Amino acid sequence: MPEVAPVVQQKAEIQTPLKNGVAPVKVNRDEYADGKAARIWDVFVGDRETRAKNIKSFLIRILREHGCKRILDAACGTGVDSIVLLEEGFEVVSVDASHQMLKSAYRERWNRRKEAAFDNWVIEQGNWLTIDKDIKSHIGDGFDAVICLGSSFSHLHDTHGDQKEHKQAIGNFMKCLKPGGLLLIDHRNYDQLIKTGDTSESDYSNNVYYNATHKTPIRINTKIHYENDKPKMITRDYLIGEGDNITELNFSFHPHTLTSFTNLLKGVFGTNAPYTVYGDFKPVNLLDVPTYYIHQIKKIN
Numbered sequence: 001m002p003e004v005a006p007v008v009q010q011k012a013e014i015q016t017p018l019k020n021g022v023a024p025v026k027v028n029r030d031e032y033a034d035g036k037a038a039r040i041w042d043v044f045v046g047d048r049e050t051r052a053k054n055i056k057s058f059l060i061r062i063l064r065e066h067g068c069k070r071i072l073d074a075a076c077g078t079g080v081d082s083i084v085l086l087e088e089g090f091e092v093v094s095v096d097a098s099h100q101m102l103k104s105a106y107r108e109r110w111n112r113r114k115e116a117a118f119d120n121w122v123i124e125q126g127n128w129l130t131i132d133k134d135i136k137s138h139i140g141d142g143f144d145a146v147i148c149l150g151s152s153f154s155h156l157h158d159t160h161g162d163q164k165e166h167k168q169a170i171g172n173f174m175k176c177l178k179p180g181g182l183l184l185i186d187h188r189n190y191d192q193l194i195k196t197g198d199t200s201e202s203d204y205s206n207n208v209y210y211n212a213t214h215k216t217p218i219r220i221n222t223k224i225h226y227e228n229d230k231p232k233m234i235t236r237d238y239l240i241g242e243g244d245n246i247t248e249l250n251f252s253f254h255p256h257t258l259t260s261f262t263n264l265l266k267g268v269f270g271t272n273a274p275y276t277v278y279g280d281f282k283p284v285n286l287l288d289v290p291t292y293y294i295h296q297i298k299k300i301n
């Protein structure tokens with residue numbers, strides 16, 4: 001039997017609300033820039049087969065049901081889902097802000113360049129705030145689908161307190177879609193975290209994306225930071241490995257709630273845009289406490 005190391009959870013520390021309106025933690029704009037996350041990303045993803053199976057039974061099923069062929073993976077990271085899409089016959093443009101994360105995707109494209117799908121795989125460095133310009137020459141008549149998955153979008157902070165940047169990024173995803181195209185985008189279930197202060201739902205094992213159920217122990221320290229009595233930011237510090245071989249990663253996230261994210265999407269796509277929400281790749285009513293909410297919204301014009 002393989003050795004399975006525990007994923008240690010720590011209780012969230014809820015900090016005293018700040019009254020002076022100053023953000024409690026300095027936001028690092030690119031938490032992937034030093035390459036540490038890229039080097040360790042496979043540990044988070046865990047068993048690639050399990051991830052691919054989940055992606056096929058959820059994402060690829062939806063894309064096929066909607067006749068989607070050209071896909072923009074707007075947060076491709078190391079390319080984990082883009083690769084499955086290519087293997088399943090989709091045409092993929094993959095974008096990420098982090099060169100460090102993209103290095104793995106470039107390597108895979110090179111290693112598999114004799115396969116036409118990989119030879120044609122477009123990988124670009126780009127940022128959601130400018131993505132429509134960053135990949136202008138690849139948009140054409142618009143993508144059939146834009147995906148932003150794996151708990152990525154929460155990395156974008158609400159710097160001005162009015163969700164200006166969130167709206168801009170979602171608006172840019174919409175610009176990349178053809179009329180009738182789909183956006184699939186997710187965030188963690190921060191409602192539950194905020195409600196209970198309990199981080200046990202926020203582990204990196206046995207969820208639809210990340211299956212770190214192998215030898216490397218991961219310790220996670222989650223904090224909820226408040227500003228003017230409202231949750232402003234979630235920070236999550238990871239210690240991955242043991243002994244002399246420990247990597248520390250520090251991430252911060254915007255705490256999107258189910259309602260606020262639905263409103264954000266509908267505010268940009270329009271209230272008439274066909275919209276569905278899933279919990280952990282299942283109809284949302286099937287799970288009491290999903291780890292992730294995955295939103296699907298269609299561009300109507």
Ligand SMILES: C[S@@+](CC[C@H](N)C(=O)[O-])C[C@H]1O[C@@H](n2cnc3c(N)ncnc32)[C@H](O)[C@@H]1O
Nearest residue numbers: 075076077096097098101127128149150152155
């Ligand atoms: C949690 S990782 C997920 C990567 C991949 N989807 C996966 O599931 O393995 C989030 C990714 O979003 C990227 N990212 C964060 N902010 C971004 C931005 N503003 N524009 C583009 N990519 C961004 C990061 O560089 C990182 O690769």
